Amino acid sequence: MSNPAASVSLPVNDQAKALQRHVLQCAKARGRWFGVSVWAERLHGMILPRLATTAALGAATLAVVAHWL
Known part of the structure; x- marks a missing residue:
């Protein structure tokens, strides 16, 4: 049962990293x-x-x- 929970947390973590990259890109664009x-x-x-x-x-x-x- 712990295996499906681990696979669910990975995409959320990937989404958080993607959001962080996007926010940094937006901050650089407002230079x-x-x-x-x-x-x-x-x-x-x-x-x-x-x-x-x-x-x-x-x-x-x-x-x-x-x-x-």
Whole structure:
């Protein structure tokens, strides 16, 4: 009877180790550059769906600046 109990405790221990690795990975991800990463993700999320519009506005802005120079 002690044998099934031992096999049940092993996956729980493995899950605890996996959770600990995950928590450490999350803590490392929230390092110095975390705020920049969040800002870049937001910017990417806004620009990517409007890629053609963003490219057209960028080209128009570049043309206006080049004209003024």
